[in-house]
Amino acid sequence: MTSASTGELPQSARRVQQALDELGVPSRVVILPHSTRTAADAAAAIGCSVAQIVKSLVFRATSGAAVLVLASGVNRVDVDLLATHAGQPLGKADADFVRSATSFAIGGVAPVGHPQPLMTFIDRDLLELGTLWAAGGTPHSIFSLSPVELVRVTGGRVVSVAERTATSG
Numbered sequence: 611m612t613s614a615s616t617g618e619l620p621q622s623a624r625r626v627q628q629a630l631d632e633l634g635v636p637s638r639v640v641i642l643p644h645s646t647r648t649a650a651d652a653a654a655a656i657g658c659s660v661a662q663i664v665k666s667l668v669f670r671a672t673s674g675a676a677v678l679v680l681a682s683g684v685n686r687v688d689v690d691l692l693a694t695h696a697g698q699p700l701g702k703a704d705a706d707f708v709r710s711a712t713s714f715a716i717g718g719v720a721p722v723g724h725p726q727p728l729m730t731f732i733d734r735d736l737l738e739l740g741t742l743w744a745a746g747g748t749p750h751s752i753f754s755l756s757p758v759e760l761v762r763v764t765g766g767r768v769v770s771v772a773e774r775t776a777t778s779g
């Protein structure tokens with residue numbers, strides 16, 4: 611990854627790097643020349659499978675709380691199933707809500723570095739994988755960690771969140 615850079619991180623990515631350092635994750639946030647805005651973009655930029663990309667999706671509970679779901683890039687989140695885990699109905703979050711809950715803009719929402727801890731759920735499919743890549747605070751930044759580290763640093767509950775269709779089992 612000669613074109614990646616860890617120097618001169620933008621402020622949002624610096625916040626993620628600082629959180630990783632504080633949490634004892636031995637990983638560097640890297641800035642890539644190509645977009646990592648979507649899971650497919652990120653997989654292409656890194657050269658990994660889309661499944662290894664951690665999507666950070668934010669929902670809004672009826673209580674007003676933000677709910678963070680960390681899902682494999684290949685999965686669609688079943689919102690009804692997620693609401694069952696959360697114990698309350700969930701709605702979509704708009705861009706402003708995502709920004710205020712996480713301090714990051716959509717496309718760069720990192721699993722760590724939020725202003726306050728968020729109710730967090732982790733897609734159990736991620737636990738089957740070796741290395742994961744998650745957004746590093748901007749649509750051009752990313753970092754790697756193991757599934758065990760993801761669970762540890764987010765304190766998320768590992769649950770089934772993926773839509774299961776008749777064809778995918």
Ligand code: 5CA
Pocket residue numbers: 646647648649652663664665666667703704705716717718719743744745746748749752
């Ligand atoms: N950087 C990549 C992965 S490393 C990334 O952030 N992917 S993501 O999947 O976690 O973020 C994009 C997600 O943001 C989309 O899947 C979608 O659920 C959400 N999103 C996109 N546009 C909007 C919008 N206008 N309002 C609310 N959520 C949105």
